[in-house]
Every structure is written in C-alpha cells, then in structure tokens.
Amino acid sequence: MIIPRRDFLQLFGSSITTITTSALVPAFNETRAKSTVTKEPKKILIAHRGASSYAPEHTIASYQLALKQGADFVEQDLQVTRDGQLVCLHDLTLERTTDVKNVFPTRYREELVAGSPTRRWYISDFTLQEIKQLDAGSWFDSKFKGARVPTFQEAIDLVRGKAGLYPETKAPEVYGKLGLDMERLLLNALKKNHLGTRSSEQHTPVIIQSFSAESLRKLSGSLKTKIPLVLLINDEMRGGWLTADGLKETKQFASGIGPAKALLDKDLVTQAHAIGLSVTPWTFRLSDKGSFKTLSDEMKYFLYELGVDALFTDNPDLFPRTR
Ligand code: G3P
Numbered sequence: 403m404i405i406p407r408r409d410f411l412q413l414f415g416s417s418i419t420t421i422t423t424s425a426l427v428p429a430f431n432e433t434r435a436k437s438t439v440t441k442e443p444k445k446i447l448i449a450h451r452g453a454s455s456y457a458p459e460h461t462i463a464s465y466q467l468a469l470k471q472g473a474d475f476v477e478q479d480l481q482v483t484r485d486g487q488l489v490c491l492h493d494l495t496l497e498r499t500t501d502v503k504n505v506f507p508t509r510y511r512e513e514l515v516a517g518s519p520t521r522r523w524y525i526s527d528f529t530l531q532e533i534k535q536l537d538a539g540s541w542f543d544s545k546f547k548g549a550r551v552p553t554f555q556e557a558i559d560l561v562r563g564k565a566g567l568y569p570e571t572k573a574p575e576v577y578g579k580l581g582l583d584m585e586r587l588l589l590n591a592l593k594k595n596h597l598g599t600r601s602s603e604q605h606t607p608v609i610i611q612s613f614s615a616e617s618l619r620k621l622s623g624s625l626k627t628k629i630p631l632v633l634l635i636n637d638e639m640r641g642g643w644l645t646a647d648g649l650k651e652t653k654q655f656a657s658g659i660g661p662a663k664a665l666l667d668k669d670l671v672t673q674a675h676a677i678g679l680s681v682t683p684w685t686f687r688l689s690d691k692g693s694f695k696t697l698s699d700e701m702k703y704f705l706y707e708l709g710v711d712a713l714f715t716d717n718p719d720l721f722p723r724t725r
C-alpha cells in the first residue's frame with residue numbers, strides 16, 4: 403500500500419493541519435510552499451512486530467498478514483548476530499520465541515535474575531546460520547511450525563513498495579560493547595537497498611525509532627541521517643523527556659516522540675505538536691484495551707480525541723481509519 407506523500411508530511415515534521423503543495427517532505431526540506439489547503443491528516447497504522455496478535459511476532463507470516471490488513475508501516479525490532487547480521491527479534495535472547503533450548507541446549511549463559519540462576523541464549527552468541535535453524539513459530543501456534551527469524555534484509559524484501567519500514571535500534575549500547583555498530587549496520591542496509599532517500603520515501607518510507615536518545619543522536623549527528631527519528635519513551639524516562647524542556651531537547655535530534663500510551667494526555671499531545679514533534683503511542687492490542695469497550699474504541703480515542711498522529715498495534719485489522 404502506497405501512502406500519499408501529503409499524509410507523511412504530518413508525521414515526519416509536524417502535526418499542523420496545513421498541507422503543503424511542495425513535493426518535499428519536511429524531514430528532507432523544511433521549506434513550505436505558500437499555497438495551502440486545510441484537511442485532517444491521515445492517521446498512520448504501524449503493525450507492531452507485524453500482525454502479532456494473529457501470527458508469531460517478527461516472522462514473515464506476521465509481516466505478510468500486516469500488509470494484508472492494510473498496515474502503513476511494518477515494525478522491525480533489530481538485533482545483531484555474532485557475525486554482524488541484523489535480524490528482527492524483540493528480545494536480546496532467543497528462548498522466549500524460538501526452540502533454541504532444544505537445538506542448542508548447552509549454548510546458554512547463566513545469569514542471576516532476582517537471585518535465581520537463569521539460562522539465557524543471547525542472539526549475539528549465535529551466527530545467522532545457527533539462528534536460521536530455529537523454529538520461531540511453534541511457541542505461538544503449531545500451525546506456524548518452521549517459521550524462521552527473518553533478517554532485516556528479508557523484511558525489506560517483503561515490505562518494500564507495499565508499506566513503510568519502522569526499524570527500532572534495540573539495546574544498541576549492548577551491541578556497541580561487543581564491537582557491533584547497530585546504527586551503522588542499519589544505515590548501510592538501507593543505503594544498499596536505496597532506501598531512506600527522498601525518492602524512496604514515496605514508495606517505501608522509513609522511520610527509525612529507539613528508546614536510546616544516544617542512538618538517535620548518533621544517527622542524526624555523526625552519521626548524519628535525514629531519516630525521521632522517533633524517541634520511544636517508557637515510564638522510567640517520562641521525568642526526563644515528557645516535560646517542556648525534555649520535548650525541546652528531543653526536537654534537537656528527532657522528529658517525534660513515541661510514548662507508552664499510559665503516559666499520554668491531550669495536553670502532552672498539544673505541547674509536542676506545538677513544537678513540531680509527531681506523537682506515536684504504543685501498544686494497542688486486544689489483550690490490553692483498559693476500560694474501553696472495544697480496541698477500536700481505544701484507538702479512536704487516542705487518534706481522534708487526543709489527536710495522536712500514528713500508533714503501534716498488534717491488531718492492524720481493527721485500526722479505525724475514520725472517527
Ligand atoms: O517500538 C514501539 C514499541 O514496540 C516499544 O516497545 O518493547 O514492544 O519494542 P517494545
């Protein structure tokens with residue numbers, strides 16, 4: 403699904419309801435044309451780990467279903483293998499979503515978790531060839547048996563031209579200590595695929611997200627990317643970032659904030675928009691709709707009452723395109 407350029411103008415640079423007639427996205431060129439029309443911007447649907455309510459997260463099946471359900475963007479949480487390959491997986495370790503314990507029973511590290519010895523199979527201890535032997539589907543449902551952990555390249559190959567990519571640099575500081583430069587790997591992968599450019603934005607827009615402000619600073623600073631960047635914000639980070647000063651600071655290196663949905667209210671959305679930051683909360687799913695009658699009702703409230711620009715959901719099929 404290709405999204406009209408004007409809809410991205412709102413997400414990339416501002417929530418202002420004025421649509422520029424310029425052919426340029428603000429992330430690449432802040433210049434605005436004088437001739438304008440007024441229209442409510444399109445709300446953006448990001449499929450969280452794919453359509454992960456219905457298929458095992460971060461598998462090709464989950465991404466395919468997200469595309470079928472009309473996702474504007476498909477999210478990839480990124481990790482790095484021992485041999486420096488980007489793969490799509492949420493956790494730093496493999497045991498929750500694969501059968502690594504059976505395939506490589508001795509390849510764990512033992513750590514104390516809340517005082518108890520716990521076995522962990524870190525992605526960074528395995529080569530891509532080893533990770534590709536794992537079943538990443540059966541934990542979710544036996545009908546997905548044999549699903550593999552996708553590489554970022556495989557995600558690009560699938561999504562390109564049909565929706566946007568929304569990669570997250572996950573724990574980049576952990577990989578940095580191992581000599582694995584996640585930000586550089588990510589930008590190199592995009593460059594190799596001719597993505598993250600002004601022309602590719604029309605068919606395959608890219609937005610990079612991270613909980614690490616340092617990662618985003620590096621991307622926009624020393625690595626000089628012009629790709630839109632979104633700072634994810636969890637409860638622990640709220641004191642530092644969801645303040646007037648924190649938002650101003652964010653604007654120095656990012657084009658938007660991605661707060662946990664529980665941290666948002668109308669005032670915060672208004673403040674962020676006033677300084678030109680987009681707002682993209684997470685995560686909307688059937689199993690966590692709070693006091694709302696339906697998940698669509700909850701998403702409607704955030705999109706059309708609080709006025710957020712986009713949101714992450716495990717249930718792309720329930721995204722309300724209109725009020
Ligand atoms: O990236 C948005 C949301 O996914 C952040 O939480 O832990 O699911 O990556 P997490």
Ligand code: CA
Nearest residue numbers: 477478479570
């Ligand atoms: Ca994520």
